Amino acid sequence: MSKSSIPVEFLLLMATMMCLTALFVDSMLPALHQIGSDLDALDNNRYQMVLTSIMVGLGVGQLFYGPIADAFGRKPAVYLGLALMLVGTAISTFAQSFEAMLFGRVLQGVGAAGPRVMVVTIIRDQYSGAEMARVLSLVMTIFIFSPVVAPLVGQVVLLFAGWRAIFGLLGVICLALLAWFAMRQVETLKPEHQRPLSLKPVMQGMKEVVSHRVALAYILVAGLSHSSIIAFLTSVQGIMQGIYDAGAMFPVYFAIIALGVGFSSFINSRLVYRFEIRTLVTRVLMFLGTLSLIEAALVTSGVVEVSLAGFIMMMTVSTFCLGLLFGNINALAMEPFGHMAGIASGVIGASTMLIGVLVGGAVGMSFNGTIIPLLLGFGLTSVTSVALILFGTPKQVTKAAAVKD
Template identity: 40%
Template sequence: MASNPTPSGMHPREFVAFIAALMGVNALGVDLMLPALADIGRDLRVSEANHRQWVITVYMLGFGAGQLVYGPLADRFGRKPILITTLVGFVAASIFAASSATFAALLGARLLQGLMSASTRVLAVAIVRDGASGRAMARTMSIAQMIFFIVPILAPTLGQGLLELGPWRFIFYALGMFAAFVLAWTLMRLPETLPAGRRVSISISTLKRSYRLTLTNRFSVGYSAAASLTFGGIIAFVSSSQQIFVDEFGAGDSFTILFAVCAGAMGFASFANSRLVERLGTRMISQSAVVALIGLSIVHLLVALTSTETLTSYVVFQALSMTCIGLCGANFGAMAMDPVGHIAGTASSVQGFITSIGAVLVASVIGQSYSGTTLPLAIGYLAIGLVVLLLIFIIEGGKLFQARMNHADPG
């Protein structure tokens, strides 16, 4: 693939920062309102505490479904026009959310936000893939994700600060302002990364061929499914974090700090991955992380079953689990994308759909099982680790912990 992974006119550091900011639109869309879930529930008369989680899961549902649309459009019209259009739509959806008078209206606005923010995931991957592949792509995405994971660390604190200034509706206005900032950056600095000669017309036959290539390649669909499971673990933690830290452990005053510790572990993992992936390979790192996640989950499950869980033990187990998951995400994504890079936009859409919708289903099962203990999370993470390991075993033809080096899969 191309030796220069950055678009012309953008310094490598600016490019990584831009990709991180683009991904940050979605991260803020998920995490910024976590401190406000209780206020939203009271203000909009949500009687069941677990139903507040739908503010997160409905957004992720839209995020997953929207990704099927943007890839083919980006492969046909280019990356920049689609990104501009959807960022404008995200700003509008944020205003709708801020003015919601009922919980149903808010969920509708959140669904629209998710549909619009879906482009940020598809286009971030496609823009990076336009200039890099394999380990180089994994390294660029890891650096961007390292910066991106700062957002979950800071977002609840920022959300809490906004609540000090006014009602929960301020949070959605802030989301719209950040999206507007990224929109301005896109307009002024991002060149088009898909040359006209590489664009693909939209037709039923073209889409069928692209979908077939993406869905029949075992690395593409297999690692997308693996990513959906680990991503589901993240969403399950995020959507239930306010209930666990505040309601179960009574740590409301420390919620933002404790959440930051767990989210920061993913940032550390992404930084470590960016330094190690080109030397050790995507397979060695991600497979080791999955095995470690299984071991951690077994110990955590024993602690939860014996009713010896404390706030400290939960934070330690959660932070270590998030480290393992952080070592999987960028690597699974790179391995899924590599054999279908010539249709990066459409492939990113399909893979993103699989990853996000699967993650919503996984997170919903775990999150809605919350009943006042950490047991559902411990069981859920163990199940995720075991199923992912089985998937990897199938994808790799029974060969684990081996770096595969060929034209289709430089892992």
């Protein structure tokens, strides 16, 4: 089947919804130490919880939006999520304690889960297979501008108005997205796919997802891959500032590294029509795992001393590999669940995020003044993912086999 035309505004809207979480995470990167200092949370790397707390909320929240979306529609789920984000943002903006800050951040994450789940759900409502992977890759290509731009925006706001003003700007962005989505996005839930909002069908739907052997393997792989990016996010400021003394240039260096994801996501939108998706994912993971473990061994042994430029190059290659994974793994995990995309997207998204937070957060908290824990995190999660795919999933023919529902 030939590639179909995808509306540009649809891609932009889906990418903006996907960007919300990244904006709420990455714009705070330059402010982490200042927040930790102002709210007495610099000890034991506790300031990193400003990032992981929103991800915990995101993971838990995704369990609920699928059933809501399958019962009432995709648009009401997005409205609910954006409303919760605005409330959480107000709490964090005026927080006088670190605990209040974390509560607001968790609520932001619960809210952000709505748009996040609905992006995958709305796309799955309209596309499947390689075509879905292509759409997700194009969305990710646009999405990459958020981690490139967000730290720069956060740094500028920080210079003139302090970290609380960053939250104010994020609130304005939420309101603008709410208006755009309400006016321009149509409801995509098909009447025959509507499911009642009661405990029994919800539990049945969740059970169907987690009991699907192949889907479960890809959920674990998605979670481990996501843990790499969380480990990177929670470690990168400490590495850049603590080891390399990047100063005000940190957002620029971060943007360079983040471009690796955007470039690979753009390439991936074409690769999925040339290679079988499972094979592509496996080979990328093999490369990332092998490279990261070799780098870790060389640094640990003292054979190589990594400069700032070397670290940026290493991380750019790693993020390039990660950009080839996210959309493809999601497409593989979602493939069996076209009849219940909302619940499936929520369960898969929640599981992916929670695994990512647990594993990636542990890697981030193990930061010891070197880049070794981060490299080992990349390597071990990638090798484990390869084993899960090879032994837990059958070979699938998904290249250029898209069928629109």
